[in-house]
Amino acid sequence: MSARPAGAAALLLAWYDERKRDLPWRDTGDPYATWVSEIMLQQTRVETVIPYFRRFMADFPTAAALAAAPEDAVLKHWEGLGYYSRARNLHRGAKQVAADWGGELPRTAAQLRGIAGIGPYTAGAIASIAFGERAAAVDGNVTRVISRLTGFAGEADSAAGRAEIARRAEELMPPERPGDFNQALMDLGATVCLPAAPDCAACPLRTCCAARAMGDPRALPVLAPKKKPRPMDWDVLLLRAGDRVLLRRRTERMLKGLWVFPMAEGRREALDLAAEMQERLALPVRNLRRAGEARHVFTHQIWNMVIWTAETEAGADAPEGCRFAGAAELEALALPTAMRAARALAGRILEDTENDSV
Numbered sequence: 599m600s601a602r603p604a605g606a607a608a609l610l611l612a613w614y615d616e617r618k619r620d621l622p623w624r625d626t627g628d629p630y631a632t633w634v635s636e637i638m639l640q641q642t643r644v645e646t647v648i649p650y651f652r653r654f655m656a657d658f659p660t661a662a663a664l665a666a667a668p669e670d671a672v673l674k675h676w677e678g679l680g681y682y683s684r685a686r687n688l689h690r691g692a693k694q695v696a697a698d699w700g701g702e703l704p705r706t707a708a709q710l711r712g713i714a715g716i717g718p719y720t721a722g723a724i725a726s727i728a729f730g731e732r733a734a735a736v737d738g739n740v741t742r743v744i745s746r747l748t749g750f751a752g753e754a755d756s757a758a759g760r761a762e763i764a765r766r767a768e769e770l771m772p773p774e775r776p777g778d779f780n781q782a783l784m785d786l787g788a789t790v791c792l793p794a795a796p797d798c799a800a801c802p803l804r805t806c807c808a809a810r811a812m813g814d815p816r817a818l819p820v821l822a823p824k825k826k827p828r829p830m831d832w833d834v835l836l837l838r839a840g841d842r843v844l845l846r847r848r849t850e851r852m853l854k855g856l857w858v859f860p861m862a863e864g865r866r867e868a869l870d871l872a873a874e875m876q877e878r879l880a881l882p883v884r885n886l887r888r889a890g891e892a893r894h895v896f897t898h899q900i901w902n903m904v905i906w907t908a909e910t911e912a913g914a915d916a917p918e919g920c921r922f923a924g925a926a927e928l929e930a931l932a933l934p935t936a937m938r939a940a941r942a943l944a945g946r947i948l949e950d951t952e953n954d955s956v
Contacts (some may be wrong), residue, residue: 603747603806607772607779607863609912613802614782617645619789622651624781627704630661636723637688637715640737641681641897644788650679661703664689665696673855680896680935682853687715707733718764727777734767736760736778740785744770745819746791749808754819791815829900833871834892834907834937835860836944837883840912840924841951843944844879845931849919852896859933859940860920861903871906879909879917892939905940907947925949 618624621644623635634654636646654675658664662900664672669689671704676685691714694776695703703724710721722735738742741754744763747770753759771779790797796815798804809815836859837844845857862874868886894901916922923931926947933941 603788603808604746605768606806607770609802609806610782610786611772611775611778613786614778617785617789618781622648627728629724631655632724632728633661633691633703633716633720634688635676636720637684638679640684642679642718645822646679650675650743660701661695662691662701664692666703671853677932682934683851683858684715686855690714691716703728705729705731707731718760722764723780726780730776732768732773732776734764734771734772736764736767736782737784739791740767740783740815742793742819743783743787743791743803746796746809746815747807747816748804749812751818751820753822755821759820784931822948827898827900829897829902830863831865832903833862833866834858834905834940835862835863835871835883836889836904836907836940836947837875837881837910838907838944838947838951839880839910839914839922842924843928843948843950844881844910844916844920845923845928845933846920847884852899853934855932855935856934857921858933858937859924859944865904870904872908875908879920881914881917883908883910885909889943890939893938894937894938896936901936903923903940904915905943907943925952927947 623631625840633645636649637650657675660669667689669686672689673682676682692774694713695701698870706729707721710716710724711718716724719735719737724735725731725733726735739944741763744750747899748766750762750766752762754763774854786801786803790801794816798807798810798815801807804810807815809818844860846860847857848854860875860879862871866874868888872883873884884930886906888904889907890905892903892905894903914922928941928948929946
């Protein structure tokens with residue numbers, strides 16, 4: 599079967615006109631809204647993104663508004679979405695757009711690629727949806743649809759495979775409505791051409807799909823095996839100083855810029871952990887107690903956490919890179935989802951402390 603199935607674009611667009619999903623970033627005519635939505639949608643479900651997108655656009659309605667916002671505020675709006683480098687790069691990109699492009703996004707995929715955090719997929723999505731450029735936008739859904747439709751049996755997530763999928767997508771793309779064509783591919787992959795259970799009977803491309811003609815659409819795309827996430831043990835310390843608890847701002851690449859409680863990789867007995875934290879923080883660590891456990895799964899890591907509580911001097915100064923936060927600050931600061939259980943426990947401890955002092 600040809601890598602360019604006849605009539606596929608017309609069939610797909612007719613289906614899209616009838617079945618397209620009603621999403622808040624569609625039909626706005628705002629390139630910035632398209633940009634924000636596409637960054638949020640990377641590795642995140644549409645249902646999860648919608649409320650985040652609405653809140654984000656309400657507080658940062660333009661690239662200039664986002665560029666002027668402090669990073670802490672941007673990260674707080676992203677809290678719970680994960681993959682926080684997306685937020686930092688979006689913020690950096692907004693600063694570039696404000697400084698270099700007068701607050702307006704450039705109109706071509708090639709120019710968009712020069713902005714922080716905008717790769718080939720996002721550049722193609724913005725250029726096609728917002729500016730009508732005939733540019734492919736190849737994400738996981740599009741990779742699956744194009745692989746099955748055209749019978750591409752190469753490794754689809756290799757560099758060569760991604761380039762070939764993009765080439766085939768652009769070959770199929772009509773000169774008119776390129777943005778709708780890209781969004782139709784995304785919708786088809788998200789709702790019909792599913793990974794394990796494609797609904798071929800409901801697919802508008804069933805009559806020209808190579809994978810269906812071969813008898814097993816699930817055989818495509820061919821993807822490299824995923825690495826299993828690596829389990830890691832952590833001790834997490836809730837160190838209270840009166841009505842405040844200690845937080846550290848991460849400088850590591852993973853979760854950079856977010857606030858976490860002091861952590862130590864591995865497992866320790868109470869006395870060993872108290873001694874290590876006391877030396878590391880240059881603060882007394884008293885009454886250390888094991889308070890609970892938590893688990894969080896990242897793409898490449900699984901954090902198995904033991905949460906400990908302890909106390910230090912009420913008027914203590916925070917070490918460099920750290921801060922003591924009261925209950926209100928604890929809620930206002932941007933903490934990763936991995937810290938959700940620890941933050942909830944810290945909030946209860948601070949609330950009990952305030953009640954005891956009344």
